[in-house]
Amino acid sequence: MSMFPGTVAFDEFGRPFIILRDQENQKRLTGIDALKSHIQAARQIASILRTSLGPRGLDKMMVSSDGEVTVTNDGATILKLMDVEHQIGKLMVQLAQSQDDEIGDGTTGVVVLAGALLEQASNLIDKGIHPIRIADGFEMAAAAALTHLDGISEAFPVNKNTRENLIKVAMTTLGSKVVVKCHRLMAEIAVDAILSVADLEKRDVNFELIKVEGKVGGRMEDSMLVRGVVIDKTMSHPQMPKVLKDVKLAILTCAFEPPKPKTKHKLHVGSAEEYRDLRKYEHEKFLEMVKRVKDAGANLAICQWGFDDEANHLLLAEQLPAVRWVGGPEMELIAIATGGRIVPRFEELTPDKLGSCGLVRELTFGTSKDEMLVIEQCSNSRAVTVLVRGGNRMIVEEAKRSVHDALCIVRSLVQDSRVVYGGGAAEVSCSLAVARAADKLSSLDQYSYRAFADALESVPLALAENSGLSPIDTLSEVKARQAAENNSNLGVDCMGHGSNDMKAMNVIESLHSKKQQIALATQLVKMILKIDDVRSPADGIQ
Structure with missing residues (x-):
């Protein structure tokens, strides 16, 4: 019995089992x-x-x-x-x-x-x-x-004239990263992005105004700084114009679709005549929506939700270019950049709620014909987008992380401009x-x-x-x-x-x-x- 660090007991079937002493303390370290x-x-x-x-x-x-x-x-x-x-x-x-x-x-x-x-x-x-x-x-x-x-x-003075010095600091940060082969370019992008949005009097940088967007394809050297907003979307119809100048944007969070019954009730259409009436009603309602947008003076609609092919065709016929399925953060950035207001209902759309920018264009990339929309020359020119390119997803992700580090370090120099x-x-x-x-x-x-x-x-x-x-x-x-x-x-x-x-x-x-x-x-x-x-x-x- 002395071999065992505990005592032997017997269960109801007479089988012996050992009760270990201090069992609850065995696993705890102090x-x-x-x-x-x-x-x-x-x-x-x-x-x-x-x-x-x-x-x-x-x-x-x-x-x-x-x-x-x-x-x-x-x-x-x-x-x-x-x-x-x-x-x-x-x-x-x-x-x-x-x-x-x-x-x-x-x-x-x-x-x-x-x-x-x-x-x-x-x-x-x-x-x-x-x-x-x-x-x-x-x-x-x-x-x-x-x-x-x-x-x-x-x-280490930080102002618009010390760009070269800031680039040296950004290059030090990027020296240990994957992007080292286009070292200088990435450092310049990071510094220019920070200088675009920095408030040098208050020594503050609003990071919300800088968006880092990655797109697979092309070389890392194709990365660039866009003074505006880049969204990974295209015009909703391929025949809509690819370049728009002096744009007034309507930023909408309401669906660009004919009204549907919101209740649980079903709508029964009994005859072809009724169907034609319904279709005519939908058509008129939709044209009314488009008219509202155009009357406000908008020549581009940015919509958070989608619209079907019929609506798309009617928008083309009415010569109102539109972009659909734009995400919430992008909507906010577009609103900040263009000075527009996000409008939740067509009834509330007025000319003073429209955003304005000088140029909206589609960028086409490489052989894969990937397209993105760029909104440039905005009224609030402080919003910028860093567009990172790379051969595969892993490289693009790592390059985005590296650019983020460089942006952060330049920001901390704006806040405290001393160096070691x-x-x-x-x-x-x-x-x-x-x-x-x-x-x-x-x-x-x-x-x-x-x-x-x-x-x-x-x-x-x-x-x-x-x-x-x-x-x-x-x-x-x-x-x-x-x-x-x-x-x-x-x-x-x-x-x-x-x-x-x-x-x-x-x-x-x-x-x-x-x-x-x-x-x-x-x-x-x-x-x-x-x-x-x-x-x-x-x-x-x-």
């Missing part, structure tokens, strides 16, 4: 074991993302449960599509998501940094330092790093500063400071590793040169250009983005270090 398990889970996720950091980072292929394939190296997207079971893993997913929502770029870097901080914390716990002391030390070290970042940042230098230069500089601060401390916190300094080095290490360089050699050389020359612009030469000066190489990053990465990673690590027990609803209280 204290240091729980912390170690959490740190392990977070480090695993960070190690997955680590290889996709930087301009030479690798992509990940995510296959969903229904076989849909996504290829990306955008940290937030990878984590969102990963099926993460572990609770701490889910916190890492939220970390990348909050970086994406706040800044839009740097999602991989923030997870790698959090993983490195937890790795260092694990070593400190092994040395016997209490997790709370580590967390507080990290927080103080992060504050020192953020202050240092402010010190090494450079002012990339390629791990800012991290190495902060690491040196935090290590210097550690030397001045006599308390236990100096261990946390040094660990934080080591964790900051994980970013340049990963950059060097992904670029095929010897990580330790490269990092020690950059650190030694930064310390000797007191030059915080020196980083990892990922692209093999033969120069470590990131300022000369135009590898520029937004200060706001870098500060947010360090702050968010530290916050998450502090939270994880304070969790020493995980209970699920089944555990109950023993």
